[in-house]
Every structure is written in C-alpha cells, then in structure tokens.
Amino acid sequence: MSASCRSVRSRAAVGRPILTGGVLALLALFLWVPGARADGPLDAVLGLRAEVPAAARTAATLGRIRRGSAVLIDDEGLALTIGYLVMEASVVELFDAGARRIPADVVAWDHGTGLGLVRALLPIEAEPLSIAADVASGDPLLVISRMRALDGTQVELADRRVFTGYWEYLLEDALFTSPPHREFGGAALLDRDGALVGIGSLQVGDALGPGVASPGNMFVPAALLPPILADMLANGHANGARPWLGITSREDERGVSLVSVSPGGPAERAGLRPGDRVTAVNGEPVTTLEGLYRSVWTAGGPGVAVALTIERGSEEQVIEVRTMDRMAWLRRNPTF
Numbered sequence: 001m002s003a004s005c006r007s008v009r010s011r012a013a014v015g016r017p018i019l020t021g022g023v024l025a026l027l028a029l030f031l032w033v034p035g036a037r038a039d040g041p042l043d044a045v046l047g048l049r050a051e052v053p054a055a056a057r058t059a060a061t062l063g064r065i066r067r068g069s070a071v072l073i074d075d076e077g078l079a080l081t082i083g084y085l086v087m088e089a090s091v092v093e094l095f096d097a098g099a100r101r102i103p104a105d106v107v108a109w110d111h112g113t114g115l116g117l118v119r120a121l122l123p124i125e126a127e128p129l130s131i132a133a134d135v136a137s138g139d140p141l142l143v144i145s146r147m148r149a150l151d152g153t154q155v156e157l158a159d160r161r162v163f164t165g166y167w168e169y170l171l172e173d174a175l176f177t178s179p180p181h182r183e184f185g186g187a188a189l190l191d192r193d194g195a196l197v198g199i200g201s202l203q204v205g206d207a208l209g210p211g212v213a214s215p216g217n218m219f220v221p222a223a224l225l226p227p228i229l230a231d232m233l234a235n236g237h238a239n240g241a242r243p244w245l246g247i248t249s250r251e252d253e254r255g256v257s258l259v260s261v262s263p264g265g266p267a268e269r270a271g272l273r274p275g276d277r278v279t280a281v282n283g284e285p286v287t288t289l290e291g292l293y294r295s296v297w298t299a300g301g302p303g304v305a306v307a308l309t310i311e312r313g314s315e316e317q318v319i320e321v322r323t324m325d326r327m328a329w330l331r332r333n334p335t336f
Contacts, residue, residue, distance in 0.1 A: 041129060041144065041188070041190055041194040042097065042144060042150065043096070043097045043125070043126035043127065044071055044072040044126045044127060044128060044129045044188070045069055045070075045071055045072075045144045045145065045146050045150075045187075045188045046069065046070045046071070046072060046079055046094045046095060046096055046102075046124070046126075046146055047067075047068075047069060047070075047094065047095030047096075047146040047147060047148075048067065048068050048069055048070045048079075048081055048085060048086075048092065048093070048094055048095070048104075048118070048147075048186055049065070049066070049067050049092070049093045049095070050065070050066045050067075050085055050086050050089035050091065050092045050093075051064060051065060051089060051090060051091040051092075052064045052065075052066065052087075052088050052089050052090065053088070053090050053331070055331060056088035056330075056331050057088060057262070057263075057329060057330050057331055058084075058087055058088050058330070059088070062084055062087070066084070066085045066086075066089070066185075067085075067147055067148070067185070068081065068082065068085045068145070068147055068183070068185030068186035068187070068200075069081065069144075069145045069146050069147055069183070069185065069186035069187050069188065069200070070085075070094060070118060070186050071129055071186070071188045071196055071199065072120075072124060072126050072127075072128045072129065073128050073129060073131070073196070073225075074128050075128060076119070077104075077119050077120030077121070077122075077123070077124055078107065078117060078118075078119050079094065079104070079117070079118050079119070079120065080115060080116075080117060080196070080199055080222065080225060081115075081116045081117070081118060081186040081199065082114060082115065082116060082185055082186045082199050082200060082201050082220065083109040083110060083111070083113075083114050083115055083116035084114070084116075084185075085116065085185055085186055086106045086109060086116045086118055087109050087116070087330065088330055088331055089106055092104040092105065092106055092118050094118070094120050094124075095146065096124055096125070096126065097126070097146075097150075102120045102121065102122045102124065103120075103121045103122065104118045104119055104120050104121055105118065105119050105121065106118055107119050107232065107233065107236070108232035108233065108235075108236045108237055108238075109236070109237060110228060110232060110237055110238040111169070111237075111241070111242075111244075111326050111327070112228075112238055112240070112241075112242065113171070113220055113224045113225075113228070113238070114169065114171065114201055114220050115199060115220055115224065115225055117232055117233075129188070129190075129194065129195065129196040130195045130196065131195060131196050131222045131223060131225065131226065132191050132193070132195035132196060132197045132222065132223065133223065134223070135157055135175070135191060135197050136157065137157050137158065137159060137160060138156060138157060139156065139157045139191065140154065140155075140156055140192065141154075141155050141156065141157055141177060141189055141190060141191060141197060142154055142155070142189070142190045143155055143177065143181040143184075143187050143188070143189055143190075143200065143217070144187065144188045144190060145181065145183040145184070145185075145186070145187035145188070145200070147183035147185065147186075147187075148183065151181070151182070151183050153179070153180075153181040155177040155178060155179060155181065155189075155216070155217075156177065156178060157175060157176070157177055158176045158177055158178040158207040158208050158214065158216055159176040159207060159208055159209055160173055160174070160175055160176070161173075161174060161176070161209070161210075162174065162290065163218055164251075164288075164289045164290045164293070165289075166248045166249055166250060166259065166289065167248050168244060168245060168246075168247065168248075168293060168326075170289075170290060170293050170294075171220065173221060174218050174219070174220070174221075175189065175197070175198045175218065175219040175220075175221055176204065176206075176207040176208075176216055176217070176218055176219075177189065177207060177216050177217050177219060178207040178208065178214055178215065178216035178217075179215065179216060180203055180207075180215045180216050180217050181200065181217055182203075184200035184201070184202065184203055184217045185200055185201075186199060186200055187199070187200030187217075188200075189219045189222075196222045197219070197221070197222060198219030198220055198221050198222055199219060199220050199222060200217055200219055201217075201218050201219060201220050202217065202218040203215070203216075203217055203218075204216055204217060204218050237327055241301070241302050241325045241326070241327065242296075242297045242301075242302070243296055243297060243299065243300065243301060243302045243303070243304050243306070243323030243324070243325075244265070244266065244302065244323055244324055244325060244326040244329070245265070245266055245267045245296060245306075245321055245323060246261055246262035246264075246265020246266045246267045246268060246324075246326075246329065247259075247260070247261055247262070247265075247267045247272065248260045248262075249278070249289055249292070251288055251289045254277065255277055255278070255279060255286070255287045255288075256277065256278045256286060256287070256288065256289055256291075256292050257275065257276065257277045257278070258272060258273070258274050258275065258276045258277075258278070259274055260274050261273065261274065262329065264329065265324075265329055266321050266322055266323050266324050267321055269322075270319050270320065270321040270322070271319055272308070272310070272319060272321070273312070275312070276310040276311070276312050277310060277311040277312075278292055278308050278309070278310055279309045279310065279311055279316070280308070280309035281295035281296055281299070281306055281307070281308060281309075282295065282299060282306055282307050283307070283309070296323065302323055302324050302325035302328075303322065303323060303324060303325075304322075304323055305320050305321065305322050305323070306320070306321055306323060307319070307320050307321075308320075308321055
C-alpha cells in the first residue's frame with residue numbers, strides 16, 4: 001500500500017458514511033491526482049428516479065417507484081446504472097449535483113450483466129467518468145451514491161468470485177466490497193484515479209467469501225460494458241440472450257428448490273410449481289443454482305426445450321420446459 005493510501009486510512013475511518021462536505025474532504029484525500037478538481041467525480045454521479053407502470057411484469061417484485069444512482073459515462077448524457085432500477089420503466093428522471101431534475105430515456109438493459117443505460121434529455125454540466133481497466137483484491141476504493149443525498153464510503157475490494165442470484169442470474173467475476181454502503185443501487189465504485197470500477201447491485205452478508213460472515217456489497221464490474229455497448233445502443237440489449245425458465249429458486253443442503261414461477265413464463269406454462277425440487281437437467285444431476293443455470297444455458301439458445309427432473313412430494317417426474325428470451329416476457333418501456 002502506498003504512503004498516500006496509508007494517509008487516507010489514518011485520517012478517514014474506513015466504512016464511515018460521509019455526507020456532502022465530508023464527501024468532498026474524503027475525495028480530496030482519496031484521489032491523489034495532481035490538479036484534479038476535488039468534486040469532479042462527484043458531479044458525474046447522478047441521482048435516479050424511475051416509475052414503472054402497474055401492469056409491468058416486475059412492478060410487484062421490484063416496486064413501481066425505484067430510486068438509486070447513475071454514472072455519467074459520455075459527453076452526450078449517457079449514464080450507466082444497475083438494470084433493475086430502469087427495467088420496464090416508463091418515466092426516468094436524473095438529478096445532478098445542483099438537484100436539478102433532468103428527464104431521461106431508458107436506452108438499454110442487459111440481463112446477462114445486470115447493467116442498464118439511460119440518456120439525459122438535457123445537458124449535464126459534469127465530466128464523464130472513464131472505466132477502470134482492472135482492480136485487485138485489497139485495493140482501496142470509494143463508493144459514491146446520490147440516491148437521497150450525496151453519500152460516500154471508503155471500502156476495500158474484499159473478493160472477486162462467481163455470484164449466483166436466485167433470479168436466474170450468474171456473474172462470472174463479481175466484485176465484493178467491505179464494509180457495506182447503504183445506498184448501493186447504481187452507486188459508483190471508484191479507484192484512486194477517479195475511474196469507474198463497478199456499479200452497485202446488492203448488499204451481501206459474505207463479502208469476504210462464501211460462508212464467511214462479512215457484510216458488504218456486490219458490484220457489477222464496469223469493464224463488462226465496453227464489449228456490449230454497441231449492441232446495447234443499437235438494440236436496447238446485448239446480443240446472445242440466454243434461455244430463460246422463469247423461476248426464482250433457493251439452494252440448500254438438499255439441492256435446488258423453486259420459490260416462485262413467473263406468471264405466464266415458461267416454467268408456469270410447463271406446470272412447474274413452487275416447492276418443486278430440481279434434481280437434474282436433461283438427465284444430468286444438479287445440486288446448485290450455478291449447476292442448474294449452466295446446464296440450461298449450455299443446452300441451446302432461447303426457445304430450446306429442457307427436461308427438468310423434479311421431486312414433488314414423494315414423487316419424481318420429468319417436465320419439459322420450452323425456454324424463452326426474458327426480454328420477450330417483459331413489458332418494455334415504449335421509449336426503450
């Protein structure tokens with residue numbers, strides 16, 4: 001660790017949320033960039049508010065009003081956020097450093113990474129952030145959000161590993177930070193050069209590793225965006241969609257069981273029910289969420305039929321599920 005990093009640690013308690021002027025002070029210490037404006041990266045972190053129609057597929061689970069942060073990444077108002085904030089949104093507003101309300105359009109959302117893009121419809125007086133090339137475990141980082149007010153927390157990269165979500169989501173190289181930042185949705189994870197390392201997704205209880213009690217956050221690496229950016233801008237999503245079952249599941253010592261099935265989704269149409277325990281995909285045993293997802297995703301693209309072996313009570317049966325592209329199931333924003 002460099003002398004300047006040690007200086008930051010000696011003068012600012014790691015993990016202490018710092019508001020407004022305190023964020024500026026922390027940033028001035030943290031970003032050891034000669035000649036840089038202390039508040040430069042802060043101006044690029046925007047507040048975000050999204051409204052979702054009552055008929056949206058995700059209204060019941062994610063709410064109709066969603067708030068978080070977004071990060072300005074180009075000179076034409078393009079901002080990066082976490083996708084669940086803007087999924088199926090019909091109205092999106094951004095808020096700049098002066099609390100100015102700025103209308104925005106949803107540009108894209110990608111289920112594979114979880115990232116979302118919006119574009120401001122009015123100019124924003126801020127310098128866009130560049131995307132960091134890499135970050136290593138143990139590196140000191142800074143989380144900045146503007147959900148209700150400007151908020152910052154100094155953190156460390158605690159771990160990098162596969163993250164598996166109960167909503168048919170798997171991230172090969174998720175970033176885990178500690179201690180936790182409370183306003184994590186769409187928050188900016190910055191390195192000491194003020195570059196964007198990640199976008200805030202979740203609060204977790206095992207940032208240091210599976211089974212290790214250690215509260216923190218999971219961030220989606222910002223470096224996942226450049227390879228898919230052109231497709232997202234052109235199509236509203238990245239190419240190469242995976243087959244989707246329409247399930248939420250949990251994993252325990254007995255394996256994988258279904259918690260819910262999406263209304264009108266492939267699993268519900270095939271007759272799967274909450275409580276069903278999945279033991280095999282196309283005859284190959286599965287015992288984890290990761291194993292279930294990988295088995296389905298390697299079977300083919302959206303529309304492929306997969307045979308799920310399930311235990312329902314004391315009976316075992318095989319149910320064929322015709323998968324689909326999740327984007328086709330969502331009721332997408334007309335401006336998307």
